[in-house]
Structures are given as C-alpha cells and as structure tokens.
Amino acid sequence: xxxxxxxxxxxxxxxxxxxxxxxxxxxxxxxxxxxxxxxxxxxxxxxxxxxxxxxxxxxxxxxxxxxxxxxxxxxxxxxxxxxxxxxxxxxxxxxxxxxxxxxxxxxxxxxxxxxxxxxxxxxxxxxxxxxxxxxxxxxxxxxxxxxxxxxxxxxxxxxxxxxxxxxxxxxxxxxxxxxxxxxxxxxxxxxxxxxxxxxxxxxxxxxxxxxxxxxxxxxxxxxxxxxxxxxxxxxxxxxxxxxxxxxxxxxxxxxxxxxxxxxxxxxxxxxxxxxxxxxxxxxxxxxxxxxxxxxxxxxxxxxxxxxx
Amino acid sequence: xxxxxxxxxxxxxxxxxxxxxxxxxxxxxxxxxxxxxxxxxxxxxxxxxxxxxxxxxxxxxxxxxxxxxxxxxxxxxxxxxxxxxxxxxxxxxxxxxxxxxxxxxxxxxxxxxxxxxxxxxxxxxxxxxxxxxxxxxxxxxxxxxxxxxxxxxxxxxxxxxxxxxxxxxxxxxxxxxxxxxxxxxxxxxxxxxxxxxxxxxxxxxxxxxxxxxxxxxxxxxxxxxxxxxxxxxxxxxxxxxxxxxxxxxxxxxxxxxxxxxxxxxxxxxxxxxxxxxxxxxxxxxxxxxxxxxxxxxxxxxxxxxxxxxxxxxxxxxxxxxxxxxxxxxxxxxxxxxxxxxxxxxxxxxxxxxxxxxxxxxxxxxxxxxxxxxxxxxxxxxxxxxxxxxxxxxxxxxxxxxxxxxxxxxxxxxxxxxxxxxxxxxxxxxxxxxxxxxxxxxxxxxxxxxxxxxxxxxxxxxxxxxxxxxxxxxxxxxxxxxxxxxxxxxxxxxxxxxxxxxxxxxxxxxxxxxxxxxxxxxxxxxxxxxxxxxxxxxxxxxxxxxx
Numbered sequence: 001x002x003x004x005x006x007x008x009x010x011x012x013x014x015x016x017x018x019x020x021x022x023x024x025x026x027x028x029x030x031x032x033x034x035x036x037x038x039x040x041x042x043x044x045x046x047x048x049x050x051x052x053x054x055x056x057x058x059x060x061x062x063x064x065x066x067x068x069x070x071x072x073x074x075x076x077x078x079x080x081x082x083x084x085x086x087x088x089x090x091x092x093x094x095x096x097x098x099x100x101x102x103x104x105x106x107x108x109x110x111x112x113x114x115x116x117x118x119x120x121x122x123x124x125x126x127x128x129x130x131x132x133x134x135x136x137x138x139x140x141x142x143x144x145x146x147x148x149x150x151x152x153x154x155x156x157x158x159x160x161x162x163x164x165x166x167x168x169x170x171x172x173x174x175x176x177x178x179x180x181x182x183x184x185x186x187x188x189x190x191x192x193x194x195x196x197x198x199x200x201x202x203x204x205x206x207x208x209x210x211x212x213x214x215x216x217x218x219x220x221x222x223x224x225x226x227x228x229x230x231x232x233x234x235x236x237x238x239x240x241x242x243x244x245x246x247x248x249x250x251x252x253x254x255x256x257x258x259x260x261x262x263x264x265x266x267x268x269x270x271x272x273x274x275x276x277x278x279x280x281x282x283x284x285x286x287x288x289x290x291x292x293x294x295x296x297x298x299x300x301x302x303x304x305x306x307x308x
Numbered sequence: 309x310x311x312x313x314x315x316x317x318x319x320x321x322x323x324x325x326x327x328x329x330x331x332x333x334x335x336x337x338x339x340x341x342x343x344x345x346x347x348x349x350x351x352x353x354x355x356x357x358x359x360x361x362x363x364x365x366x367x368x369x370x371x372x373x374x375x376x377x378x379x380x381x382x383x384x385x386x387x388x389x390x391x392x393x394x395x396x397x398x399x400x401x402x403x404x405x406x407x408x409x410x411x412x413x414x415x416x417x418x419x420x421x422x423x424x425x426x427x428x429x430x431x432x433x434x435x436x437x438x439x440x441x442x443x444x445x446x447x448x449x450x451x452x453x454x455x456x457x458x459x460x461x462x463x464x465x466x467x468x469x470x471x472x473x474x475x476x477x478x479x480x481x482x483x484x485x486x487x488x489x490x491x492x493x494x495x496x497x498x499x500x501x502x503x504x505x506x507x508x509x510x511x512x513x514x515x516x517x518x519x520x521x522x523x524x525x526x527x528x529x530x531x532x533x534x535x536x537x538x539x540x541x542x543x544x545x546x547x548x549x550x551x552x553x554x555x556x557x558x559x560x561x562x563x564x565x566x567x568x569x570x571x572x573x574x575x576x577x578x579x580x581x582x583x584x585x586x587x588x589x590x591x592x593x594x595x596x597x598x599x600x601x602x603x604x605x606x607x608x609x610x611x612x613x614x615x616x617x618x619x620x621x622x623x624x625x626x627x628x629x630x631x632x633x634x635x636x637x638x639x640x641x642x643x644x645x646x647x648x649x650x651x652x653x654x655x656x657x658x659x660x661x662x663x664x665x666x667x668x669x670x671x672x673x674x675x676x677x678x679x680x681x682x683x684x685x686x687x688x689x690x691x692x693x694x695x696x697x698x699x700x701x702x703x704x705x706x707x708x709x710x711x712x713x714x715x716x717x718x719x720x721x722x723x724x725x726x727x728x729x730x731x732x733x734x735x736x737x738x739x740x741x742x743x744x745x746x747x748x749x750x751x752x753x754x755x756x757x758x759x760x761x762x763x764x765x766x767x768x769x770x771x772x773x774x775x776x777x778x779x780x781x782x783x784x785x786x787x788x789x790x791x792x793x794x795x796x797x798x799x800x801x802x803x804x805x806x807x808x809x810x811x812x813x814x815x816x817x818x819x820x821x822x823x824x825x826x827x828x829x830x831x832x833x834x835x836x837x838x839x840x841x842x843x844x845x846x847x848x849x850x851x852x853x854x
Contacts, residue, residue, distance in 0.1 A: 032737035039367045042777040043744045051442025083359045084523040157581050164578040168544045256575040258543040
C-alpha cells in the first residue's frame with residue numbers, strides 16, 4: 001500500500017510538468033498581441049508596450065518563458081497579471097469560492113442522484129423508475145445555462161425567495177440553487193449509473209444469500225448491495241469534483257460568483273499565460289489527487305482489490 | 309478613447325433629445341428625502357478595472373468610471389454635453405492659445421488631507437509623459453513643449469533596437485509659478501487645449517504617489533474628487549464614500565457608493581430587478597429585445613444618448629479602395645435607417661454627420677455620403693470602374709457586431725452587385741493587431757467615442773495624416789492644412805469654423821462611412837428618487853437623491 005502510494009505520487013511529477021507545459025504553450029499560441037487591443041481604437045504608446053514587454057519577458061521564446069515561470073512557481077510564486085495583480089492573491093480568493101460551489105454541487109448530486117438511483121434500481125419499471133428516467137433525460141437534455149437562468153428568474157426575481165446573485169460572503173444558503181444548477185447534469189448521470197449497478201447486483205448470488213439468511217431488507221440493501229454497487233458511482237463522483245470546478249464558468253457567470261471560471265476566461269482572452277497556467281496547475285493537482293483517492297477508495301469498498 | 313470591454317459593446321438607445329434622463333426629468337421630479345439621502349448608500353454596476361487605478365494609465369471604462377468619481381480635474385464636462393466649464397481651475401488664461409496660465413482654486417484637498425497645489429499637476433503630467441514610466445495615456449501630453457525630450461520612440465517598432473533613453477524627465481513647457489498657479493507652454497498654438505484638461509490623463513496626483521510604486525498607489529488610490537476610496541476586493545466590489553472636505557460644485561449628497569463588479573450583464577440586470585442593485589448601465593441586449601426592459605422597469609428605464617459613432621473604415625493603403633468614388637458608392641448603398649430599425653430596435657440613430665452631433669462645434673447633418681441613394685451609388689460605382697473580386701467586411705466577433713455588419717454587406721451586395729460578405733475576426737486583440745499592422749484587405753468596423761467634447765477630437769485623430777487613429781492611412785493635404793489652421797486658431801469659434809470646412813472635404817473623400825450614433829439605456833431602482841446621467845452615460849453621483 002505504502003509503495004503503491006509512493007509510486008503513484010511520483011507518477012504525478014511528469015504528468016504535472018507535461019500538462020502545465022502544454023497549457024502554457026497553448027495559451028502562448030493563441031493569436032493576438034496582448035497589447036494590441038488595450039488602448040481602444042488606437043495603438044498603445046510604444047513606451048507602454050516596451051515597458052510591459054520587458055517586464056513580462058514577452059520577447060523571449062516560449063521555452064524560456066515557461067522555464068522562468070516554473071522557476072518562480074517552485075518557490076511558491078505564481079507571478080503577476082498584466083495589470084500587476086498578484087496571481088497568488090487571485091488564486092487565494094477565487095479558489096475557495098469555486099471549491100465551495102463545487103462541494104455544494106457534489107453533495108447535492110450525490111444525495112439526490114444516489115437516492116433516486118437506488119430507489120429506481122430496486123423497483124425496476126415501476127412508476128418511480130419511469131419518473132426518474134424521464135426527469136434525468138430532461139436534465140441531461142437541458143443546457144446548464146437554461147436551467148440556471150430559469151431557476152434564477154423563478155426563485156430570485158419572480159418569487160423573491162433567494163437573492164438572484166450570490167453575495168460576496170457566499171453563505172451556503174445562497175449556494176443551493178447555483179449548486180443544483182452546476183450539479184444537475186451529473187446528478188442525472190449518477191442516478192442512472194446507480195440504478196443500473198443496483199439493478200444488476202440485485203440479482204447477484206450474495207444478495208440472494210443475504211435475503212435467504214433472513215436479514216432485514218434494510219440491511220441487505222444498505223450494507224451488502226449498496227457497498228458493492230458504489231464503485232462506478234464513486235469513480236464518477238471523484239472525477240466529477242475536478243470537472244465541476246473547471247466547468248463552473250457558466251454557472252459562475254449567471255450567479256455572479258467570483259470563481260476561477262471567470263479568471264480563466266479573462267486570462268485566455270488577454271493572453272495571460274501565467275494566470276491561466278497557475279489556475280490550471282491547481283486544477284490539475286485536484287484532478288490527480290482525486291483520482292488517487294478514488295483508486296484508494298476502491299480497496300475500502302471491495303476488499304478483493306488490493307494494492308501492492 | 310477608453311475601450312469598453314463589455315461583451316455587447318455599449319448597446320444603447322438614442323431617442324432622447326437631452327441627456328438629463330427622461331424618467332426623472334428635472335422639471336417635475338419628486339425630490340428625494342433629505343434625511344434618507346444624507347446617510348444613504350447605493351450600489352451601482354461596474355466591471356473589474358484592468359489596471360491599478362492610476363489616471364494616466366487607465367484606458368478602459370471599468371477603471372475609468374471609478375477614476376471619474378475619485379478625481380476632479382481642472383475642467384468638467386456638463387451632463388448636457390455642452391462646452392466644458394472650470395472645475396478645479398479658477399481661471400485658464402491665454403492670449404495666443406500657446407502659453408496658458410492656469411490658476412487653481414485655493415484650499416481644496418486630496419483625500420489624504422494634503423492640499424492640491426500647482427505642483428501636483430506639473431509632477432503628475434511629467435510622470436505620465438516620461439516614457440520609461442510606460443503610461444498608456446502618455447500621448448495626451450504631446451501638445452506640451454518639451455514632450456519630445458521626455459518621450460522617445462522605438463526606432464524599429466518591435467525590432468531588436470531599444471528606444472533611446474529620453475534626454476530629460478521634465479517637460480520644458482511646464483512651469484510652477486506659485487502654489488496656485490502654473491504655466492503651460494505648448495509646442496504650437498492649440499485652442500482646444502483647455503477642453504482636453506477634463507480627461508482623466510490630466511488629473512493631479514498627491515505627493516504620496518511619488519513615494520511608492522504606481523501599482524501600490526493604484527490599489528489604494530488617493531484622489532481629490534467628491535468621493536474617496538475605501539476598499540477594493542478584486543472582482544467583487546469597490547467601495548467609495550463621501551469626501552466630507554470636498555468644496556467644489558459636484559459635492560455628493562449620499563454617503564456610500566458600492567461599485568459591484570459584474571462579469572455578466574444579465575446577472576446585473578436580475579439584481580436590478582430584485583432590488584440588489586440601484587443603477588445599471590447599460591441595460592443588456594437580452595432585455596432590449598422586444599422592449600422587455602420597459603415592461604420590467606416602467607419609468608425606471610431611461611434612454612440617453614452618448615457622443616459615440618460607429619463607422620466602417622476603409623483600408624485606403626489597399627489600392628482597390630483608393631478611389632473616393634468607390635468609397636462613396638459603398639456608403640450611399642447602405643440603408644442606415646433600416647439597420648437602426650431592424651437590428652437595433654430603433655435604439656441607435658442612423659448617422660448623418662461626420663462628427664457626433666452631441667459634440668460642441670460639430671456641424672449637423674453634414675454627411676452627404678450618408679444618404680441612402682442606390683441610383684447615385686450605382687452611377688458612382690460605374691464611374692469608378694466597378695469593383696473586382698470579393699469585398700469582405702471585417703468585424704471582431706467577440707462583441708455583438710455580426711448582425712449589423714452582415715446587414716451592411718448584404719445591402720452592398722444587393723444594391724451594387726458587388727460580391728460582398730462579412731467575416732468575423734475572433735478577438736478584438738487580433739482585429740486591432742491587423743489594423744495596427746495595416747494588414748486589412750477589406751472595410752472594417754470602427755467606433756469612436758470622444759475623449760473630450762470638441763469637434764477637434766473628431767478630426768485630428770481620425771482624418772489628419774499621422775493621426776493616432778487614422779488607421780486607414782487617409783491623407784489629403786487640404787484637410788491637413790485646414791485642420792492645422794483650425795487647431796492653431798486663436799479662438800474656439802474660429803477653430804470650429806475651420807474644422808467644418810475640413811469636414812466638407814472629408815465628405816467628398818469618404819475615408820470611412822459613419823453608420824449609426826450610439827445611445828445608451830440605463831435603469832435604476834425604486835430607492836433612487838432623482839438622478840442625472842453624465843454625458844458618457846455614467847451616473848452623476850452628485851445628483852443622486854434617495
């Protein structure tokens with residue numbers, strides 16, 4: 001187990017270097033001079049462009065720029081944006097917001113998705129099963145911005161139950177609707193995966209044995225059946241945290257949340273490689289660690305799986 | 309000009325005749341409650357400034373909006389768009405439009421309590437013009453004598469050579485006479501110079517600016533305006549509060565102002581509807597469609613006009629567009645009224661003059677090329693020898709220009725039989741890069757919002773050889789001569805008359821075609837009982853009553 005962990009952690013290093021360089025190079029190759037559109041309908045003064053170019057080493061080639069960036073990064077310094085803001089500060093304010101939103105979304109999708117999946121998987125082709133089938137189909141078909149605008153308008157403007165946009169303190173009560181919107185599509189997938197998995201294992205020998213032993217149904221489902229059926233769901237949930245964080249850009253926009261989605265978008269448009277890579281670096285770490293966590297969870301859920 | 313980074317550009321309406329907003333028109337408005345106003349707080353919309361808040365380094369509207377309230381300049385621009393009047397200046401005297409003696413009002417203060425003195429202006433201007441400081445607005449100081457000694461050009465643009473270090477760090481044309489007086493000597497007579505002084509590049513800076521890094525100052529700016537800076541949480545909000553020691557005309561009556569920084573106009577709009585936002589400019593495009601905003605807001609929706617014009621410019625350096633007859637033919641074949649009605653729901657006005665009609669000194673209706681006359685257009689095209697090949701109209705696709713540019717291309721195709729189409733360039737940055745590099749091979753969209761209210765700003769940068777935004781390289785010695793004469797005229801009246809003559813020649817050459825005049829639609833909450841909108845569509849904080 002220990003050796004496995006060390007090996008996996010060591011594998012992170014080349015993956016980390018490879019992804020960050022790819023992203024740095026991609027943003028670097030986005031066409032357009034970062035200072036061409038900055039002064040409106042006239043070119044920026046030479047002096048301004050020269051000062052900025054020298055300050056951010058933009059006259060160097062992409063390898064040198066990346067190396068300089070990495071050197072600072074290893075010392076814990078993400079650098080500054082073209083407007084002089086510290087990227088460390090941006091990450092420190094934007095990441096907790098996005099993480100909070102993603103965790104709320106993940107919780108909502110896990111609770112609702114799993115409940116719906118288990119219930120419909122146990123009573124296949126019943127009324128509940130069909131209801132879940134239709135409603136998940138509906139959620140998957142709707143683009144996230146439609147769900148977002150409709151719920152925002154209904155709850156925030158029409159009925160006035162919640163604030164339509166999230167205030168800067170980000171209390172959990174205001175995050176319920178954005179979290180639901182963000183997690184809605186994944187919720188549908190989780191319900192479906194859970195349903196299939198439960199329905200399949202429902203006919204497994206060990207379930208029949210458990211029932212034949214005279215165990216109460218609650219224990220059969222809650223312990224034996226659910227635990228074995230959770231593996232695909234956990235895989236989905238684990239990788240979803242990263243997807244939710246990276247994919248929150250639309251939801252963040254609709255509800256006015258100061259998260260990483262808007263930062264990444266702005267930085268790509270203004271060709272700020274350092275900002276994009278810095279934000280993505282943290283995202284890559286989240287992905288890699290979540291993947292590791294999911295793999296370790298397999299062993300906890302299914303004792304037959306062992307890591308050497 | 310300041311560039312707007314909003315996704316839709318300044319979408320707007322332009323039917324109101326005056327700039328004082330209609331819903332709260334000044335004659336029959338209810339006045340606010342004095343006590344509520346006294347401790348009142350409002351929330352207005354904004355976007356995250358791209359740079360630290362240093363006036364000489366701010367070229368976009370996000371930061372410009374904050375700076376306009378944090379600082380008061382020598383002159384101010386009235387809300388109704390009329391000629392500028394003195395604000396911080398006691399007097400600006402000149403006999404020859406070359407040497408100006410500027411006297412400032414005594415006893416006004418910066419927000420840190422230090423007095424605003426003549427040297428605060430001189431130091432600030434010298435800092436902004438000195439090229440090693442790299443200020444984005446440095447070219448505004450080019451009029452002043454000695455600018456060439458403090459600002460140097462890169463001899464080969466992006467090439468390996470670096471710009472030489474400037475000879476001096478102070479312009480010889482600036483002289484402090486005493487605490488309240490300074491003298492400005494220009495390189496050549498410029499009647500419009502006092503008008504320019506209200507632009508944010510010319511704001512004074514406190515001594516504290518020069519003892520720290522500009523970036524640090526810009527995160528906690530110290531101005532001399534009616535409100536002072538409290539805090540700035542990136543991408544969330546900038547908080548401002550009333551400056552109680554302020555003594556000039558535009559003292560604010562309310563206490564606190566929060567500028568909430570939105571990334572999405574639709575989010576701001578729902579906040580306005582639910583009462584979490586008190587002022588929104590502009591109303592997003594989604595709410596303009598079908599006049600939805602009028603149903604939602606009733607008399608809290610206001611229409612105003614702003615001094616900005618949308619053009620289509622010709623790359624005159626491309627030989628195919630060198631013939632003025634061809635350019636005029638294209639202009640005459642565009643049905644501006646139809647574009648205004650069908651695409652902008654009547655919220656923008658078809659252009660009929662070269663300088664925006666709101667601008668002081670601008671001749672009205674002087675664009676004969678702006679008529680819709682297919683017969684004359686066809687005849688001119690024939691005289692020009694037709695047009696070979698494809699005519700591609702370019703626009704930047706990251707903003708909502710697709711619809712009207714396609715309509716223009718379609719009209720040119722239908723009315724003139726030219727193979728015309730519109731093509732989007734992905735981002736504004738790429739678009740501007742091609743324009744700056746003179747690499748456009750078709751007409752392209754352009755927009756101009758005046759930096760300061762005078763017709764000069766609609767001629768010199770756009771139609772004079774070497775003008776900062778004369779991107780199509782239009783050049784006519786007659787226009788250059790008239791504009792030079794106009795700029796150096798002893799009085800504004802004489803100057804305006806000469807500029808009108810210059811525009812007459814421009815009208816024959818059609819270096820670009822004015823398409824529509826921008827307008828602006830704004831909305832406010834029920835909490836605000838009275839307000840006025842400035843001549844660029846921002847809320848006039850001093851007018852707000854609750």
